[in-house]
Amino acid sequence: MKTAAELKFGEKVKINDIDTSNPSHQRIIEFGFTPGQEIELVSKAAFDDPLAFSVRGSLIAMRKKEAGCIIVS
Amino acid sequence: MKGTVAKSIPLITLVGPPNSGKTTLFNLLSGKNYRTVNYPGSTVEYSTSNFSAKYNLNAEILDSPGIISLIPNSPDEKVSVDSLFFHPRLGSPDIVICTIDASQLSRHLLLVLQLIESHFKLIVVLTMNDILSKKKLEVSAEKLSSYLDCDVIKVDGRSGNGIPNVIDAVNKNLNELNENSKVKPKPYTAESGKQGLIDFYNRIETITDEVLSDVPGNGKIDLAKANKQLKIISTPYVGKKNSPDELTLKIDRILLHKFWGILIFVLIMGITFSSIFWLADPVMGLVDSAFSYLAQFTIYILGHNWLSNLLADGLISGLGSVMVFVPQIVILFLILGILEDTGYLARGAMLIDKPLSKIGLNGRSFVPMLSGFACAIPAMLAARTIPNRRERLLTIFVIPLMSCSARLPVYALLIAYLTPSDKPWIGGFLLASIYIFSIITSVTVAAIINKFRKKLIKAEDNSSFILELPTYKIPKPITLFRNTYSSTKQYIFRAGPVILVFSLVIWFLTFFPNVSPQIDTHNKTEDEIVQMERSERLETSYAADLGKGIQPFMTPIGMDWRIGVALISAFVAREVFVSSLALIFKVTDKSNDIQSSLLSSMNKAEIQNSGKKLFTTSTIVGLIVFFVFALQCLSTVAVSRKETGSWRIPALQLVIFTSLAYLMTFITVNGLRFLGVN
Numbered sequence: 086m087k088t089a090a091e092l093k094f095g096e097k098v099k100i101n102d103i104d105t106s107n108p109s110h111q112r113i114i115e116f117g118f119t120p121g122q123e124i125e126l127v128s129k130a131a132f133d134d135p136l137a138f139s140v141r142g143s144l145i146a147m148r149k150k151e152a153g154c155i156i157v158s
Numbered sequence: 159m160k161g162t163v164a165k166s167i168p169l170i171t172l173v174g175p176p177n178s179g180k181t182t183l184f185n186l187l188s189g190k191n192y193r194t195v196n197y198p199g200s201t202v203e204y205s206t207s208n209f210s211a212k213y214n215l216n217a218e219i220l221d222s223p224g225i226i227s228l229i230p231n232s233p234d235e236k237v238s239v240d241s242l243f244f245h246p247r248l249g250s251p252d253i254v255i256c257t258i259d260a261s262q263l264s265r266h267l268l269l270v271l272q273l274i275e276s277h278f279k280l281i282v283v284l285t286m287n288d289i290l291s292k293k294k295l296e297v298s299a300e301k302l303s304s305y306l307d308c309d310v311i312k313v314d315g316r317s318g319n320g321i322p323n324v325i326d327a328v329n330k331n332l333n334e335l336n337e338n339s340k341v342k343p344k345p346y347t348a349e350s351g352k353q354g355l356i357d358f359y360n361r362i363e364t365i366t367d368e369v370l371s372d373v374p375g376n377g378k379i380d381l382a383k384a385n386k387q388l389k390i391i392s393t394p395y396v397g398k399k400n401s402p403d404e405l406t407l408k409i410d411r412i413l414l415h416k417f418w419g420i421l422i423f424v425l426i427m428g429i430t431f432s433s434i435f436w437l438a439d440p441v442m443g444l445v446d447s448a449f450s451y452l453a454q455f456t457i458y459i460l461g462h463n464w465l466s467n468l469l470a471d472g473l474i475s476g477l478g479s480v481m482v483f484v485p486q487i488v489i490l491f492l493i494l495g496i497l498e499d500t501g502y503l504a505r506g507a508m509l510i511d512k513p514l515s516k517i518g519l520n521g522r523s524f525v526p527m528l529s530g531f532a533c534a535i536p537a538m539l540a541a542r543t544i545p546n547r548r549e550r551l552l553t554i555f556v557i558p559l560m561s562c563s564a565r566l567p568v569y570a571l572l573i574a575y576l577t578p579s580d581k582p583w584i585g586g587f588l589l590a591s592i593y594i595f596s597i598i599t600s601v602t603v604a605a606i607i608n609k610f611r612k613k614l615i616k617a618e619d620n621s622s623f624i625l626e627l628p629t630y631k632i633p634k635p636i637t638l639f640r641n642t643y644s645s646t647k648q649y650i651f652r653a654g655p656v657i658l659v660f661s662l663v664i665w666f667l668t669f670f671p672n673v674s675p676q677i678d679t680h681n682k683t684e685d686e687i688v689q690m691e692r693s694e695r696l697e698t699s700y701a702a703d704l705g706k707g708i709q710p711f712m713t714p715i716g717m718d719w720r721i722g723v724a725l726i727s728a729f730v731a732r733e734v735f736v737s738s739l740a741l742i743f744k745v746t747d748k749s750n751d752i753q754s755s756l757l758s759s760m761n762k763a764e765i766q767n768s769g770k771k772l773f774t775t776s777t778i779v780g781l782i783v784f785f786v787f788a789l790q791c792l793s794t795v796a797v798s799r800k801e802t803g804s805w806r807i808p809a810l811q812l813v814i815f816t817s818l819a820y821l822m823t824f825i826t827v828n829g830l831r832f833l834g835v836n
Contacts, residue, residue: 103352105351108620109620109622109624110352111229111352111355112624114352114355114356114359115226115229115268115355116226116265116624116626117264117265117268119356119359119360127402127407128410128411128414129414129416130414130416130508130509130511130512131416131417131419131420131512132512134511135508135511135512135521135623137410137508137627139401139402139407140265141262141264141265142262142264142265143262143265143402143626143627144626144627145624145625145626145627146507146508146521146623146624146625146626146627147622147623147624147625148515148622151622151623151624
């Protein structure tokens with residue numbers, strides 16, 4: 086099972102599911118990360134954390150830990 | 159009284175996700191009686207206004223903080239959501255106008271759907287249509303309107319196109335309200351869980367598929383253009399709809415680069431702080447000269463008596479010591495505003511999240527801490543945007559250690575004392591060192607407090623950092639100036655009265671009871687007589703009596719009661735230190751300005767009955783160290799109490815920072831003396 090936290094720079098994938106065991110999952114869905122959406126890893130801060138994703142035409146930064154609840158195909 | 163706030167005119171509330179052009183719309187609609195209590199980092203607190211007179215519309219308009227959903231996720235968002243339903247002063251809105259970014263339609267429609275579910279009378283304003291048309295797409299406002307069953311209007315924030323249509327829609331909706339009785343919004347209770355939100359998004363996708371369409375070609379035969387369009391048509395429609403701004407991605411490749419990103423970040427922060435000093439310096443000189451001229455002029459007109467003394471030394475010098483660093487505050491707020499409006503602050507927060515999380519803070523602590531360099535009060539308010547309670551309390555805890563602008567006049571004076579007049583660069587170097595030292599100090603203290611957080615902070619919950627990185631934009635000067643103006647005004651009106659009152663109190667304590675001391679006037683010039691009278695009056699004053707009690711604390715750090723009185727008065731507000739020193743040591747003499755005459759009398763000051771100089775390198779450095787640590791600001795304590803909900807944290811801050819200040823000053827002064835620096 087691959088998550089958004091493991092994406093490489095510039096890698097485009099589709100979201101499969103959101104893991105509800107992560108306390109931030111609701112906010113992540115509110116930001117538009119829903120199953121079926123295509124996301125791309127666009128930037129990584131120093132130390133590879135946080136990560137920035139493109140989703141629905143916006144850029145959203147989040148910690149690696151949080152990106153871990155976005156399950157991708 | 160619940161639900162029945164007296165209201166004579168209709169209330170129209172603006173809501174919208176952050177960066178959806180909400181404040182721009184507010185500026186376009188609002189009239190002359192614009193009021194705001196806002197702070198850097200967001201539009202938290204409220205701006206209210208009437209409609210601009212040209213629209214001939216009698217209604218109150220309220221700009222609320224940006225939210226992405228009606229399910230709050232931070233204290234900041236909870237306030238916004240609660241007061242959207244029922245504002246404590248203004249009641250429930252008659253109409254809600256929701257701004258949404260057309261280029262981020264699918265994300266921003268979530269809030270719109272939630273507002274409709276809550277039965278608000280809604281008008282949707284579509285902004286940033288130009289960004290969408292760059293992607294060769296457009297939204298059909300008519301179709302969207304029929305899907306949502308409310309008015310949808312396109313507005314261009316730069317030109318103001320579409321504003322008349324907004325006014326028409328407001329009038330139309332207000333008339334409808336008059337005919338039907340007002341429906342009260344019901345608190346948002348729809349399923350907030352995963353499936354509920356996903357269902358919302360499924361509905362949104364059906365809507366966006368219908369309302370978004372390609373911009374039709376204009377029929378001209380232009381081969382290059384036609385090819386380009388062909389290419390675009392050949393790319394899948396979904397990909398086009400969901401691609402972020404190209405330029406923003408390119409800029410981010412540099413500004414969020416692992417190496418260059420950090421370098422540019424450090425550079426931007428460096429330029430920010432150095433420009434506060436370089437740009438403000440000439441203006442500050444002007445303000446200082448103006449006030450000292452006014453003080454001398456007063457004495458010249460009224461002669462030497464208690465009234466002229468009260469006006470010149472108590473009132474004018476006190477006022478001058480506040481006004482002199484207004485230029486620096488203006489510049490700091492202006493730069494913060496530019497960084498915010500271009501979209502860079504969010505990137506700064508992302509870059510610094512990892513290091514800050516190591517000491518128990520959050521990337522979102524960045525903006526509050528940065529604002530702390532201007533003033534701790536707006537900084538503590540800005541900390542409301544941090545969703546995690548522990549991180550928010552810890553951020554509030556360390557904010558008083560940020561070198562706020564009230565310390566500047568103190569440092570400026572002390573540094574001027576140490577800087578040889580032929581080597582002015584030493585002053586800049588010393589000031590930079592103080593800033594770096596205070597940053598290191600606050601990081602260290604945050605790390606230590608974080609270690610003891612179970613005992614000190616008493617809050618623990620899930621730490622998170624999710625932040626939208628807005629599209630880069632060129633800031634709008636009008637918004638920038640409005641915000642800078644209101645922040646500066648707030649600052650002056652908060653600090654001003656306190657300083658004035660304390661200047662008068664200190665003046666009273668140093669002037670009475672021995673108003674006309676008996677001295678030997680034989681063979682003395684008039685100036686010398688005034689001088690001697692002053693020092694005699696001071697030594698027999700109430701302040702001196704008070705000072706005897708402080709002397710035992712001041713001797714170990716190489717100072718005397720006169721500095722003690724100034725330090726105690728500085729607990730009201732740090733900048734009072736300078737005006738108090740001015741009153742205690744200075745004579746309004748014929749030299750150029752307040753500072754240089756104060757410096758020369760500081761140079762002459764001796765520790766009583768010892769003949770030793772009072773202000774030496776070691777005591778000056780000791781004083782600087784004291785100001786780096788000490789929490790000397792009543793307003794900060796009050797705001798800390800309000801923002802943390804109890805006296806625990808402000809009391810801890812006061813005790814820890816003040817004893818740390820005394821201890822570090824003791825170590826510094828005696829350490830320097832041990833090393834042979836007097």
